[in-house]
Structure formats: structure tokens, C-alpha cells
Amino acid sequence: MKGKPTDQRLQELASKWLNKTITADEKKEFARWYNSDQDHDVKIPPEFAENEEILEDRILFKIESVIKNNNNRTSPKIWLSVAASLLLLAGVSTYYFTHNRYVKPNEIAHQNTTNDDIKPGGNKAILTLANGSKINLSDVKNGVLTNQGKTLLKKDQEGQITYQASAKAEDQSLIYNTITVPKGGQFQIALSDSTKVWLNSASSVTFPVAFSKTERKITITGEVYLEVAKNKHLPFRVAAGKQVIEVLGTHFNINAYTDEPSIKTTLIEGSVKVTANDKTVILKPNQQADVLNNNTGDIKVSAADIENVLAWKNGAFQFDNTEMPAIMREISRWYDVQIKYEGQSPQRNFTGSISRNVNLSELLNMLKYTGVDFKTEGHTITVIN
Numbered sequence: 001m002k003g004k005p006t007d008q009r010l011q012e013l014a015s016k017w018l019n020k021t022i023t024a025d026e027k028k029e030f031a032r033w034y035n036s037d038q039d040h041d042v043k044i045p046p047e048f049a050e051n052e053e054i055l056e057d058r059i060l061f062k063i064e065s066v067i068k069n070n071n072n073r074t075s076p077k078i079w080l081s082v083a084a085s086l087l088l089l090a091g092v093s094t095y096y097f098t099h100n101r102y103v104k105p106n107e108i109a110h111q112n113t114t115n116d117d118i119k120p121g122g123n124k125a126i127l128t129l130a131n132g133s134k135i136n137l138s139d140v141k142n143g144v145l146t147n148q149g150k151t152l153l154k155k156d157q158e159g160q161i162t163y164q165a166s167a168k169a170e171d172q173s174l175i176y177n178t179i180t181v182p183k184g185g186q187f188q189i190a191l192s193d194s195t196k197v198w199l200n201s202a203s204s205v206t207f208p209v210a211f212s213k214t215e216r217k218i219t220i221t222g223e224v225y226l227e228v229a230k231n232k233h234l235p236f237r238v239a240a241g242k243q244v245i246e247v248l249g250t251h252f253n254i255n256a257y258t259d260e261p262s263i264k265t266t267l268i269e270g271s272v273k274v275t276a277n278d279k280t281v282i283l284k285p286n287q288q289a290d291v292l293n294n295n296t297g298d299i300k301v302s303a304a305d306i307e308n309v310l311a312w313k314n315g316a317f318q319f320d321n322t323e324m325p326a327i328m329r330e331i332s333r334w335y336d337v338q339i340k341y342e343g344q345s346p347q348r349n350f351t352g353s354i355s356r357n358v359n360l361s362e363l364l365n366m367l368k369y370t371g372v373d374f375k376t377e378g379h380t381i382t383v384i385n
Contacts, residue, residue, distance in 0.1 A: 013026055013029065117359040117360060117361045118335050118337065118359060118360035118361070118376075118379065119335075119359060119360075120184075120334065120335065120356055120357050120358060120359065120360070121183075121184040121185050121186060121201055121334045121335065121336070121356070122184070122185065122186070123137075123138060123159050123185065123186060123187055124137075124138045124181060124182055124184065124185030124186070124187065125137040125138065125161075125179050125180065125181045125182075125185060125187035125199070126179070126180045126182070127145075127153075127161070127177060127178070127179050128177065128178040128179075128180065129146070129148070129177055130148065130175045130176055130177065130209075137155065137161060137179070137187065140155055141155070142155050142156060142157055143155065145161075148175060148177075148209045149175060149209070149210075150165060150166040150210070151163055151164065151165040151166070151175075151192060151209040151210050152164045153209075159188075160188045160189060160190060161179070161187070161188075161189040161190070162189070162190040163189070163190065163191055163192040163209055163210070164192070165192035165209065165210035165211075174208065175208060175209045175210075176206055176207065176208055176209070177206070177207060177208075177209055178204055178205070178206040178207075179199065179204065179205050180203075180204040181199045181200070181201060181202065181203050181204065181222070182201070182202065182336070183201050183202050183332070183333050183334075183335075183336035184201060184333075184334065184335060184336030185201055186198070186199060186200055186201060186312075187199045189205070191207055191211075191218070191229075192208075192209060192210045192211055193211050193216060193229045193231065193236075194229040195216075195226060195227065195228045195229045195236065196226065196227040197218075197224055197225075197226050198224060198225040198226075198313050199222065199223075199224050200222060200223035200224065200225075200312050200313075200333070201222070201223075201333035201334050201336075202222050202257070202333045203220065203221060203222025203223050203224055204220065204221045204222060205218055205219070205220050205224060206218060206219045206220075207219075211234070213234075214234075215234065215235070215237065216231070216234055216235070216236045216237065217236075217237040217238075217239065218237075218238055218239070219238075219239040219240075220238060220239070220240050220254060220256060221240070221256060221257075221258075222256060222257055223253070223254065223255045223256065223257060223312065224253070224254055225251075225252070225253045225254075225310065225313050226238065226251070226252060226253075226254075227251045228247050228248075228249050228250055228251070228252075228270075229249060230248060230249025231248065231249065232248055232249075235247065235248055236248070236249070238254065240254050240256040240263055240265075241256050241258075241263050241291075242276055242277065242291075243263055243265075243274060243275060243276035243277075243291050244274075244275045244276075245265055245272050245273070245274050245275075246272065246273045246275070247270060247271070247272045247273075248270070248271075249270060250267065250268075250269055250270025250271060250272055251267075251268040251269040251270060252265060252266060252267045252268055252269075252270075252272055252283075253265070253266045253268070253309050253310060253313075254266075255309075257329070257333075259329060260326075260329070261292065262290040262291055262292045263276075263290070263291045264288055264289070264290055264309075265283065265288065265289045265291075266287075266288040266289075266304045266306070266309045267283040267284065267285055267286070267287055267288070267304070268285060268286075268306060268310070269285055270285070271283065271284065274289045274291070274299060276291040276299055277291070277298075277299075279298060279299055280299075281299045281301055283301065286303060286304050286306060287301055287302070287303065287304055288301070288302055288303070288304035288309070289301050290302070305320060308320055311353070312330075312356070315355060315356050315357065316353055316354065316355055316356055317330060317334075317353065317354050317355075317356055317363070318352075318353045319350050319351055319352055319353070320351055321349045321350075321351050322349060322350055322351070323348075323349055324345060324346045324347075324348045324349075324350070324367075324370070324372065324383070325345050327350060327367070328381075328383060331360070331363065331381070332381075334356060335360045336379065337360070337379045337380065337381050338379060338380045338381070339380075339381050339383065340380060340381070340382045340383070341382070341383045341385075342375075342382055342383065342384045342385065343384075343385050344385060345383070345385075346370070346371075346372045346383065346385040348370040348371065348372055349370075350367065350370055352366065354366060360376070360381075361376075364376070364381070372384065372385060
């Protein structure tokens with residue numbers, strides 16, 4: 001194939017290279033592309049056979065130039081897809097893109113870190129029983145934790161909390177428990193009807209230890225992902241702020257942090273009805289409803305980026321042209337740190353992905369490539385524009 005490959009062809013070649021199915025001729029095709037300023041085909045130099053990182057670097061540099069020169073006629077997401085694939089080629093799972101500059105993960109890894117570096121969050125939660133007593137779920141051993149009437153509360157080997165109600169436990173529907181996840185935490189529980197709930201940092205869920213025969217209803221704060229057990233005769237309702245989400249059985253995510261500009265309900269599978277401010281919408285899979293906090297306007301429905309929405313549940317930070325304040329709010333919750341700004345908030349956007357298992361310094365080093373600096377004093381991070 002002569003000439004310049006199409007965007008689709010470049011993605012295909014990157015995918016083949018990643019899966020180690022690319023042929024020698026296809027490598028030459030790729031080489032001709034990054035040397036497209038030449039009028040003739042340029043063969044891959046012999047040293048590339050022993051050190052493909054040299055070729056990778058040149059390709060990334062070329063992609064950078066294409067994005068810079070073709071922002072108005074080339075889809076950035078297409079080029080980011082190619083870049084991500086090429087970096088995966090090198091055995092890493094993240095890529096960074098800031099102001100038309102790619103930053104390779106090994107550049108970040110080699111940055112200096114200190115012994116007092118802030119660790120990422122982990123499984124942490126406090127259970128508040130109906131009588132007001134509290135159980136630190138991070139400390140308790142696996143097995144039966146307590147017996148509330150006819151419902152057993154257990155902790156399994158994976159650290160998940162499970163409520164197991166007997167067939168005659170409906171009379172306990174007015175016995176409520178609350179699980180609260182602090183900053184720097186996350187947790188997963190299974191309710192008495194087998195509905196699964198994942199809680200992000202600084203989140204909570206209040207629920208009956210056993211659902212009644214007339215309704216299933218829980219209240220949440222912060223961010224949760226739910227896989228609701230199907231029951232066509234008994235709808236499942238979730239109260240989040242001033243809105244209520246009603247389902248029969250489905251998978252969806254709710255982001256209801258009070259410091260975010262809106263409550264976002266994102267549907268992954270099934271169907272949900274969102275009611276807020278006396279208005280109601282029905283969501284289809286891959287749609288998102290936005291309800292502005294403290295606002296009496298309409299519910300805004302838009303297409304959802306499911307990968308971005310569920311990144312937290314899948315163990316990653318994922319940003320897509322995200323503003324710095326939104327990024328720092330996520331960092332504050334996951335690393336349990338305070339965020340301050342020296343001067344005004346930086347007008348920077350960032351696109352990239354990184355594991356939530358890295359220390360804070362590694363994440364901040366990545367963000368520095370936007371031209372923003374950070375000062376860490378204990379558990380306070382100051383953003384310097």
C-alpha cells in the first residue's frame with residue numbers, strides 16, 4: 001500500500017502491532033507514514049529491528065505533529081487511540097496527552113518520590129447499625145459479623161459485605177443500616193435482594209437490612225455503581241439529593257457529590273426513570289442524565305462515555321479534556337488530601353489514563369506536563385499556576 005494511510009488504517013496497523021500480528025510490509029507502511037514529508041518510500045533502518053522503541057518514539061512525534069497541524073480536520077480521539085495502542089506496545093497501560101505533547105509513562109516513573117509519599121486509597125468503610133453502634137469493616141475478620149433479627153451480615157473472602165435475609169425477614173424493612181466510605185476508600189456490598197453496590201470514596205448508602213414486600217428503596221450520597229437484582233413486581237428506587245431513580249433491574253452509575261456541579265445518572269444496561277424537580281426522563285443504555293445541583297431547570301440527557309464514567313470502578317483515573325478543578329476533586333477524594341490554589345485555578349485541560357493504585361506523587365508528576373506545578377505539605381496539595 002503506497003501513499004498516506006487513512007485514520008482507520010493507522011488504527012488497524014497500531015492494533016496489529018499491539019497484537020504482534022503486523023507484517024514486515026505493514027511496518028514499512030507505517031514507516032512511510034511518519035516519513036510522509038519524503039517523496040519516496042523510506043525503509044525501516046536496520047537498528048529498528050533491535051530497538052523498536054526508536055520507531056515508536058518517531059511515530060509518536062509524528063502523531064503529535066499531525067494533531068498540532070490538523071486540529072480542525074482530524075479527530076483527536078482517533079490519534080489518541082493510535083497513541084494509546086502504540087504505548088501499550090511497550091508494555092504499559094497508560095498514556096498521556098497534554099497540549100499536543102505525549103509523555104511516556106517511564107518518564108513519570110523515574111521522577112523522584114519521597115518516603116512520605118501519599119499512598120492510594122483502598123477498601124475502607126464504616127457500618128452503622130440500627131442501634132447506632134459502628135463497625136470498622138476494614139478491621140473485622142471474614143465470616144458472620146452480626147445477626148439483625150432474621151438477617152445475617154457476613155464478610156466474604158474478597159472483603160465484600162453481604163446481607164442474607166430469611167424468607168420471613170420482611171418485617172425488618174424499617175431496620176436500616178448505613179455504610180459510609182471515607183475519603184481514600186472504596187467498598188462493595190450485596191443487599192438482601194442480591195443487588196450489588198460499589199461505593200466510591202466519600203460516599204454512603206443507607207438501606208433496610210431486608211426489603212419489604214411493597215418497595216425496595218435506598219439512599220445514597222457521593223458516587224455509587226449498582227447492579228440491581230431483577231424483580232418486575234418490585235421496583236428499585238434510589239434517592240440521591242433531590243432526585244429519585246427507579247428501575248426494575250439494571251446496571252447504572254450515580255455521581256451525586258455535593259461539590260460537583262450536577263448529579264449524573266449514567267445507564268449501562270436496562271432502563272431507568274429519573275425524576276427531579278417534578279420532571280421525569282427515561283434513560284436508554286449509554287445515556288446520561290444531568291440534574292444541576294440546587295437548580296429547578298430541566299433534566300439534561302446526553303450520550304455517555306461509559307469508559308470514563310466507570311473508570312473509578314475499574315481501578316483507573318480517566319480524563320477526557322477534563323478541567324483541572326474536576327481532576328483535583330477526584331484526587332482529593334481518593335488520596336484523602338485537601339486542595340488549595342495559589343492564585344486562580346489553572347485554565348488547563350487534560351486527557352489521559354492512569355491506575356488508581358499509584359502513589360500521589362506519580363499522578364501529580366503526570367499532571368505537571370500541563371504546565372501546572374504542585375506543592376505538597378502533609379495532606380495538603382497546593383496547585384501553582
